Amino acid sequence: MKLASLKTDHPDGKLVIVSHDQANCVDAIDIATNMQFALENWSSCSEALTARYLSLNDGLEKNAVAFTGQSTFAPLPRSWQWLDGSLFLNHGHLMQQAFHLDPIADADKFPLVYQGAGDSFLGAKDNIEVADLKHGIDFEGEFGVIVDAIPMGSSAAYALSRIRLVVLLNDISYRALGPREMKTGFGFVQAKGATAFAPVALTPDELGEHWKNGRVCLPLQVKRNGQFFGEPHGQEMHFGFHELIAHVAQTRPIKAGTVFGSGTVSNADPSKGQACISELRAKEMIQHGVGQTPFMQQDEVVSMNVTDANGQSLFGSIEQHVTVSDTSEKL
Amino acid sequence: MKLASLKTDHPDGKLVIVSHDQANCVDAIDIATNMQFALENWSSCSEALTARYLSLNDGLEKNAVAFTGQSTFAPLPRSWQWLDGSLFLNHGHLMQQAFHLDPIADADKFPLVYQGAGDSFLGAKDNIEVADLKHGIDFEGEFGVIVDAIPMGSSAAYALSRIRLVVLLNDISYRALGPREMKTGFGFVQAKGATAFAPVALTPDELGEHWKNGRVCLPLQVKRNGQFFGEPHGQEMHFGFHELIAHVAQTRPIKAGTVFGSGTVSNADPSKGQACISELRAKEMIQHGVGQTPFMQQDEVVSMNVTDANGQSLFGSIEQHVTVSDTSEKL
Numbered sequence: 001m002k003l004a005s006l007k008t009d010h011p012d013g014k015l016v017i018v019s020h021d022q023a024n025c026v027d028a029i030d031i032a033t034n035m036q037f038a039l040e041n042w043s044s045c046s047e048a049l050t051a052r053y054l055s056l057n058d059g060l061e062k063n064a065v066a067f068t069g070q071s072t073f074a075p076l077p078r079s080w081q082w083l084d085g086s087l088f089l090n091h092g093h094l095m096q097q098a099f100h101l102d103p104i105a106d107a108d109k110f111p112l113v114y115q116g117a118g119d120s121f122l123g124a125k126d127n128i129e130v131a132d133l134k135h136g137i138d139f140e141g142e143f144g145v146i147v148d149a150i151p152m153g154s155s156a157a158y159a160l161s162r163i164r165l166v167v168l169l170n171d172i173s174y175r176a177l178g179p180r181e182m183k184t185g186f187g188f189v190q191a192k193g194a195t196a197f198a199p200v201a202l203t204p205d206e207l208g209e210h211w212k213n214g215r216v217c218l219p220l221q222v223k224r225n226g227q228f229f230g231e232p233h234g235q236e237m238h239f240g241f242h243e244l245i246a247h248v249a250q251t252r253p254i255k256a257g258t259v260f261g262s263g264t265v266s267n268a269d270p271s272k273g274q275a276c277i278s279e280l281r282a283k284e285m286i287q288h289g290v291g292q293t294p295f296m297q298q299d300e301v302v303s304m305n306v307t308d309a310n311g312q313s314l315f316g317s318i319e320q321h322v323t324v325s326d327t328s329e330k331l
Numbered sequence: 332m333k334l335a336s337l338k339t340d341h342p343d344g345k346l347v348i349v350s351h352d353q354a355n356c357v358d359a360i361d362i363a364t365n366m367q368f369a370l371e372n373w374s375s376c377s378e379a380l381t382a383r384y385l386s387l388n389d390g391l392e393k394n395a396v397a398f399t400g401q402s403t404f405a406p407l408p409r410s411w412q413w414l415d416g417s418l419f420l421n422h423g424h425l426m427q428q429a430f431h432l433d434p435i436a437d438a439d440k441f442p443l444v445y446q447g448a449g450d451s452f453l454g455a456k457d458n459i460e461v462a463d464l465k466h467g468i469d470f471e472g473e474f475g476v477i478v479d480a481i482p483m484g485s486s487a488a489y490a491l492s493r494i495r496l497v498v499l500l501n502d503i504s505y506r507a508l509g510p511r512e513m514k515t516g517f518g519f520v521q522a523k524g525a526t527a528f529a530p531v532a533l534t535p536d537e538l539g540e541h542w543k544n545g546r547v548c549l550p551l552q553v554k555r556n557g558q559f560f561g562e563p564h565g566q567e568m569h570f571g572f573h574e575l576i577a578h579v580a581q582t583r584p585i586k587a588g589t590v591f592g593s594g595t596v597s598n599a600d601p602s603k604g605q606a607c608i609s610e611l612r613a614k615e616m617i618q619h620g621v622g623q624t625p626f627m628q629q630d631e632v633v634s635m636n637v638t639d640a641n642g643q644s645l646f647g648s649i650e651q652h653v654t655v656s657d658t659s660e661k662l
Contacts, residue, residue, distance in 0.1 A: 078411060080409060080411065080449065080450035080451075081448055081449075081450045083520065086517070104514070104515050104516070105511075105514060106511070107515070110511070112515055112517050113517060113520050114446075114517040114518050114520070115445075115446040115447065115448065115518070115520060116446065117412055117446065117583060118411065118412075119411035119412045119586045119589070120411075120584075120586060129483075130582075131483055131484055131581060131582050135582065150662075151662060152460075152462055152656055153462055153656060154662045155662060158662040174582060177582070180436075180437070180441070181516075182516030182517075183435070183436060183516065184435050184438070184443055185435070185512075185513030185514065185516060185518065186417070186443050186444060186445040186513075186518045186519070187445050187446070187516065187517045187518020187519070188517070188518070189414065189444050189445070189446060189579055190578070190579065190581055190582045190583075191582075192582075192583075193582065193583065194583065247521070248520055248521065250462060250521055251461070251462050251466065251505060251508070251521045251522075251523075251524065252448060252521075252523075252524065252525065253451075255450045255451060258450070325483055325484060331481075331482060331484075331485045331486060331489040
């Protein structure tokens with residue numbers, strides 16, 4: 001099943017079911033007021049949602065309308081908890097090599113994770129509105145999952161069974177601000193912008209054999225201003241999502257609607273490129289002693305997409321322009 | 332004005348106005364569905380809420396009932412964003428001395444802050460339900476504020492004008508898990524439990540002269556099992572709340588209902604005791620080479636209170652027992 005939230009005046013938007021080919025969508029608000037409600041009531045909602053999805057795919061939904069990713073919020077427009085991992089160890093290895101940092105102890109035993117702002121996610125075509133280009137504007141292509149409630153102390157196996165939706169996201173990062181915050185030990189606050197999501201969330205079954213061991217085993221295509229930037233593959237994720245969730249759930253119960261991110265998708269094979277600028281700069285530093293590729297500037301565009309074997313987009317695409325926030329009205 | 336949220340089956344509870352002497356309360360749900368709604372619509376709600384508060388204090392509210400802190404959620408039962416600072420530098424200095432850590436660079440210039448879980452705050456009398464006593468169960472007595480919307484790039488002066496409510500809170504911490512997470516640079520996730528709040532939130536004017544420069548200038552009384560543990564004073568906060576807010580708002584807009592914490596209240600004068608166990612253990616380590624005071628054990632109680640010159644509780648008291656989560660039904 002495919003779900004999305006159309007933009008409305010309400011911050012939670014309007015829940016719609018999207019057809020398998022993403023050509024059409026149909027209202028689902030009579031089944032679930034919004035995506036958060038659907039997640040909190042999955043056992044009672046999912047059957048009706050699935051029935052309508054099948055009927056939509058068969059062309060039997062009279063109220064179906066054309067679906068365009070232009071007018072979508074994030075599939076879950078805001079979340080009570082957003083926890084972003086860093087589960088592709090290749091990314092960390094490159095950063096450590098480039099910046100001559102000590103390796104993070106036990107990063108292969110305990111998933112790295114920080115808590116981000118889930119109060120207002122961005123839609124797939126929303127601008128990346130930044131305070132200052134000097135902050136080192138970067139994107140990070142990631143996979144994510146949205147879960148049902150999971151009690152404290154649950155196993156990874158149980159967590160896997162509670163993953164309801166898979167998403168594609170852009171974790172917007174301000175690289176000039178990250179190192180100072182990391183050194184404090186308190187994690188990223190100033191260094192992260194609002195996270196953007198591709199229009200469509202998928203139930204894991206939509207991925208077929210590409211959903212394996214709690215990982216999205218597909219390449220994530222990233223372009224900068226329409227040019228190839230990378231297509232790293234999800235299979236090199238060191239921990240599965242279920243292991244990240246169980247790690248967090250060790251000391252806290254997880255509410256329905258909590259979002260978990262994979263961290264920037266990163267592969268050891270250099271021909272795969274990369275899903276963030278800082279990783280390319282790290283490779284340049286290792287090779288040439290200096291990072292050459294600039295971070296994002298005004299009006300630049302980053303796009304992200306994941307396609308199936310037939311070249312069809314699975315989540316719809318992310319396509320975001322950078323704009324500098326108007327500071328003339330600063331308060 | 333004083334506000335609280337009574338426990339109901341709904342996670343947002345029932346908004347009530349509490350009398351100045353905290354003896355009585357009266358429904359406010361005809362003015363604002365819940366606390367989050369009140370914060371999002373402060374300009375249109377606050378006048379009506381204030382009018383009813385004055386009428387309640389004058390004994391004119393026919394629907395008033397007795398107020399007991401027993402049945403309250405946190406004043407804001409859940410928040411889209413919870414950002415906890417560490418603004419009493421004395422605490423950090425002691426920890427660094429005890430553990431022979433390098434000082435955090437520029438901690439006197441940039442407020443330390445991490446993002447915590449706001450998806451389900453605890454009420455003042457809720458148990459501290461932990462996974463394992465070996466995690467080093469600790470409390471942290473803190474002041475906090477809840478704000479109205481604040482645009483990205485706003486000044487500290489503007490942020491000060493947008494502080495709507497002041498709260499008293501217990502930031503529950505698992506000390507055995509903190510150092511590993513700090514070393515990763517990603518901040519605290521496993522190392523923090525759900526934060527608990529005293530029953531009553533105050534508008535800043537309720538504090539009179541004790542609300543000064545974005546600080547709550549009153550002692551925070553902490554007891555462990557009914558015995559004095561500390562009464563550190565809020566005036567030694569190195570940054571005001573408005574400075575913490577402006578720091579965070581530098582790269583993100585702040586939504587109405589965002590909660591900011593001061594970090595554990597801590598004073599240079601040792602006779603003031605301390606608001607968390609780890610600080611006492613740090614003092615013991617500095618003096619005797621080893622921390623002697625154990626962390627919280629099963630059934631132990633921590634209580635926190637702040638009183639005015641007449642000894643009247645301002646926020647109502649926090650009083651929480653430690654219980655170990657039943658793991659027999661682990662999934």
